[in-house]
Amino acid sequence: MESKIFISILLATVLVNNYVLSQILGLCPFLGVSKKTETALGMGLSVIFVMTIASFFTHVVYQYLLIPFDLTYLRTLAFILIIASLVQLVEMILNKTAPSLYQALGIFLPLITTNCAVLGVAVLNIDSGFVGSNLGLLKSVVQGFGAGVGFTLALYLMAGIRERLELADIPENLKGLPITFICAGLMALSFLGFSGMKLFK
Amino acid sequence: MSMIAEFTKGIWKRNPILIIGIGICPTLAVSTSLSNALWMTLAATFVLVCSNILVSMVKGITPAHIRIPIFITIIATFVIIVELTLKAYQPSVYSALGIFIPLIVVNCIILGRAEEFASKNGIFASILDGLGMGLGFGLTLSLLAIIRETIGANKLLGYTLIKGYEPVGAMVAAPGAFFTLGLILWGINRIKAKGN
Numbered sequence: 001m002e003s004k005i006f007i008s009i010l011l012a013t014v015l016v017n018n019y020v021l022s023q024i025l026g027l028c029p030f031l032g033v034s035k036k037t038e039t040a041l042g043m044g045l046s047v048i049f050v051m052t053i054a055s056f057f058t059h060v061v062y063q064y065l066l067i068p069f070d071l072t073y074l075r076t077l078a079f080i081l082i083i084a085s086l087v088q089l090v091e092m093i094l095n096k097t098a099p100s101l102y103q104a105l106g107i108f109l110p111l112i113t114t115n116c117a118v119l120g121v122a123v124l125n126i127d128s129g130f131v132g133s134n135l136g137l138l139k140s141v142v143q144g145f146g147a148g149v150g151f152t153l154a155l156y157l158m159a160g161i162r163e164r165l166e167l168a169d170i171p172e173n174l175k176g177l178p179i180t181f182i183c184a185g186l187m188a189l190s191f192l193g194f195s196g197m198k199l200f201k
Numbered sequence: 202m203s204m205i206a207e208f209t210k211g212i213w214k215r216n217p218i219l220i221i222g223i224g225i226c227p228t229l230a231v232s233t234s235l236s237n238a239l240w241m242t243l244a245a246t247f248v249l250v251c252s253n254i255l256v257s258m259v260k261g262i263t264p265a266h267i268r269i270p271i272f273i274t275i276i277a278t279f280v281i282i283v284e285l286t287l288k289a290y291q292p293s294v295y296s297a298l299g300i301f302i303p304l305i306v307v308n309c310i311i312l313g314r315a316e317e318f319a320s321k322n323g324i325f326a327s328i329l330d331g332l333g334m335g336l337g338f339g340l341t342l343s344l345l346a347i348i349r350e351t352i353g354a355n356k357l358l359g360y361t362l363i364k365g366y367e368p369v370g371a372m373v374a375a376p377g378a379f380f381t382l383g384l385i386l387w388g389i390n391r392i393k394a395k396g397n
Contacts, residue, residue, distance in 0.1 A: 023230070024378060025226060025230070027229065028226070031222075031225070073281060076280055076303040081270070115307070116226050119306065120300055123300050123303050176390075178390060184383075188374075189371060
């Protein structure tokens with residue numbers, strides 16, 4: 001039965017509650033890095049990576065540090081500092097151990113600190129009541145991973161559309177951000193269709 | 202630049218959302234109703250003005266290479282104050298805005314103003330800058346919220362507008378947010394193009 005819960009968390013975060021298109025989180029990189037499919041994929045992979053690790057560490061810190069010392073009101077401050085230092089750490093480790101991966105992801109990593117979807121997933125893990133529940137830590141990590149995959153999916157699709165838009169004949173004033181928003185709206189409309197999906201509990 | 206210009210530049214000339222294009226996440230997510238938009242404006246403006254004041258006060262003693270963590274810590278402190286205050290006195294607003302209250306920390310407008318303005322200018326100018334930017338943010342947010350709530354819920358601040366009109370539910374969901382901002386930006390581009 002447990003595996004079903006994880007599959008439903010994964011499906012829910014990737015499709016039904018897609019972080020970008022249905023919860024409207026992480027729009028800055030969604031608009032900024034979606035001009036080319038290659039860079040979109042690089043950014044997406046870095047986000048999956050950071051979100052998964054960040055979910056793990058914020059969950060551990062919340063459960064074993066903030067709750068025992070009755071400091072839960074410091075959640076926001078603690079999480080943003082964890083994420084910022086985590087991104088720095090990941091950057092340094094990648095630079096030492098996997099230079100080729102660092103070359104590919106390097107420029108995106110610093111941008112992730114201010115990606116509100118990363119802080120969003122950390123806060124949502126707590127708000128979903130995963131702390132203290134059965135296998136809670138694993139649920140948080142799965143939700144973080146799913147959120148990253150959902151973000152990557154939206155970013156990659158958007159980049160594909162924008163590459164085509166480059167060649168399309170669009171009214172002068174509609175070029176750039178306005179048409180991107182309208183495309184994002186159409187994508188969000190199609191993702192709205194997933195909200196009727198029944199997930200096994 | 203005179204003090205009045207510091208205040209008014211946030212409303213149109215340097216409007217954070219419409220002209221610079223930052224702080225879009227909270228704008229789209231919270232503009233589902235006018236009351237949410239107004240509370241969000243109040244919360245964000247409070248954080249913006251307070252963090253501007255504090256950043257401006259410590260600008261002389263902040264080492265340049267660790268200024269960003271210091272700014273974020275200052276901002277997070279005020280966000281926690283807002284979070285706890287709303288939770289205690291306005292629990293319904295707290296649950297309606299939900300995750301977007303802690304996310305004020307990563308609102309690019311606030312860190313942007315700390316880095317670009319408050320760390321280089323005096324306290325009084327920083328207060329005016331914060332108020333002006335907050336007003337610009339609030340006006341954009343309210344405009345979006347009025348359009349979305351009127352079409353999407355047929356309500357404004359709790360009053361039903363037109364009897365018998367079937368609201369378009371998608372306008373208060375995510376797609377409506379993207380469409381509305383896309384169309385507004387289209388209009389802005391047109392106004393800018395005419396001005397030149």
